[in-house]
Amino acid sequence: MAPEIPNDIVLYWYPFSPYAYRIYWYLLLRGIKFASCIQPHMLPRPDLKALNVEYRRIPILSIGKDIYLDSRHILSKLETLFPGSELSPRTPEHRLIQKLLDRWTTNGSVFGIAAQMIPADSPAMRDPKFIKDRNDGGMKILAGEARKRMRPEAIVAMRDCFDILENTILADGRMWVFGGNRPSLGDIEALWPFAWVMGMPGALPDAISAKTFPRVFSWASRFNAVIKDIKSAQSVSVDIKGKDVVEYMESAQYAEPSANVDENDPLGLSRGELVEVYPTDYGFSHKDRGKLLTLTPYEAVITKQLNSGTEFRVHVPRWGYRITKVKEGGDLAKI
Ligand SMILES: N[C@@H](CCC(=O)N[C@@H](CS)C(=O)NCC(=O)O)C(=O)O
Structure with missing residues (x-):
C-alpha cells in the first residue's frame, strides 16, 4: 500500500x-x-x-x-x-525585517553564539563521537576546559543578542514581531535560536533570564503556548x-x-x-x-x-x- x-x-x-x-x-x-x-x-x-x-x-x-x-x-x-500564507510579511518594512532576521540568526551571529552556550558538561559536549561527527563536517568544536574558558565571552555576545530583541522590536510591548494578534514568519525568523538556548538545561546564566529580558522570555512563552495549542487540537x-x-x-x-x-x-x-x-x-x-x-x-x-x-x-x-x-x-x- x-x-x-x-x-x-x-x-x-x-x-x-x-x-x-x-x-x-x-x-x-x-x-x-x-x-x-x-x-x-x-x-x-x-x-x-x-x-x-x-x-x-x-x-x-x-x-x-x-x-x-x-x-x-x-x-x-x-x-x-x-x-x-497568513504568516507572510505584509509591508516592505516587514519584508526587510524578515530578511534581516533571517541573515542575522542563520548566517550571522546568533546561531553560532547560541551553539557556544551549550554547556561543557552537557551530554553532547562530553560525547567524543558527536564532537568528531561535527568536526568532520568542518566545525571546530571546543570541549572541556577550553569550552569553559570561552564561556564568559559567549555570554557577553548572547546577552547582546537578547538585548537587541528586548530593546528594539519588542520594546513597545507588542505581542508579536510584526504586531497583530498572531505569530508570523517574523516570529519564526527571530525566535528559533533563542528558543533553543532557553530550552537547553544549564545554557543560560542569571544574566540572561526572565528578570533581565522579560519581554523576550514572555514572547517565547506566548509562542510556545500557541504551538502547544495547535498540537493538542489536531494531528499535524x-x-x-x-x-x-x-x-x-x-x-x-x-x-x-x-x-x-x-x-x-x-x-x-x-x-x-x-x-x-x-x-x-x-x-x-x-x-x-x-x-x-x-x-x-x-x-x-x-x-x-x-x-x-x-x-x-x-x-x-x-x-x-x-x-x-x-x-x-x-x-x-x-x-
Ligand atoms: N543553512 C542550513 C543550516 C542547517 C544546519 O546547520 N543544521 C544543523 C542541525 S540544527 C546540522 O545540520 N548540523 C550538522 C549535521 O546534522 O550534520 C539551514 O538553514 O538549513
Whole structure:
C-alpha cells in the first residue's frame, strides 16, 4: 500500500535541531500537514543515502520528486508553493525585517553564539563521537576546559543578542514581531535560536533570564503556548520510514515546473552541464552532483537519480551555496 504523505511533503529532521524548528513551526502555524521522517542526529543517515542525497545537514524537505535543501530556501518555497500564507510579511518594512532576521540568526551571529552556550558538561559536549561527527563536517568544536574558558565571552555576545530583541522590536510591548494578534514568519525568523538556548538545561546564566529580558522570555512563552495549542487540537504529521519515501518517489510528481538557466548569470553555466552543489559554511565536503536544470538569482536546481534510475531534483539557494562545474569524466573543472 502506498504510504500516506499529506500534501506530498516529507520533512527530514530530528527534534533537537533548532534549524528544523523553523520549518516545523511554519507547517504547524499554517496547518499544512506533512510526513515526518526522523533522522539520527549524527551521520550516517541511511535514509538520505538511499535517496542519493549527499548533503549532510538538517532539515531537508521533499515535495513529491523535488528535494529542497536549507531551511531558508525551504521557507521561501513553502511560501510560494502553498500560497495564501497568513504568516507572510505584509509591508516592505516587514519584508526587510524578515530578511534581516533571517541573515542575522542563520548566517550571522546568533546561531553560532547560541551553539557556544551549550554547556561543557552537557551530554553532547562530553560525547567524543558527536564532537568528531561535527568536526568532520568542518566545525571546530571546543570541549572541556577550553569550552569553559570561552564561556564568559559567549555570554557577553548572547546577552547582546537578547538585548537587541528586548530593546528594539519588542520594546513597545507588542505581542508579536510584526504586531497583530498572531505569530508570523517574523516570529519564526527571530525566535528559533533563542528558543533553543532557553530550552537547553544549564545554557543560560542569571544574566540572561526572565528578570533581565522579560519581554523576550514572555514572547517565547506566548509562542510556545500557541504551538502547544495547535498540537493538542489536531494531528499535524504522520511518521514515515525512509524506505517508504524512496518507494513513493518512484511514482511521485514534481512539485513545480522547471525554469531555465539564466544566460546572464555571473557563473556562466549552461543547462545540462554537470555540476556539484554544496554549502560554503559547513558540511562542504558533502557535494551533490547532477545536471544543471535551473539557475536563477535565487536557486540552482540539479537532476539526480535514485538507485533505480528514476530522476528527481535537488534545489539549493544561491546564498551560502557554491555551484562548481565538473569536467566530463568526473574531475572538477578549474574555473
Ligand atoms: N543553512 C542550513 C543550516 C542547517 C544546519 O546547520 N543544521 C544543523 C542541525 S540544527 C546540522 O545540520 N548540523 C550538522 C549535521 O546534522 O550534520 C539551514 O538553514 O538549513
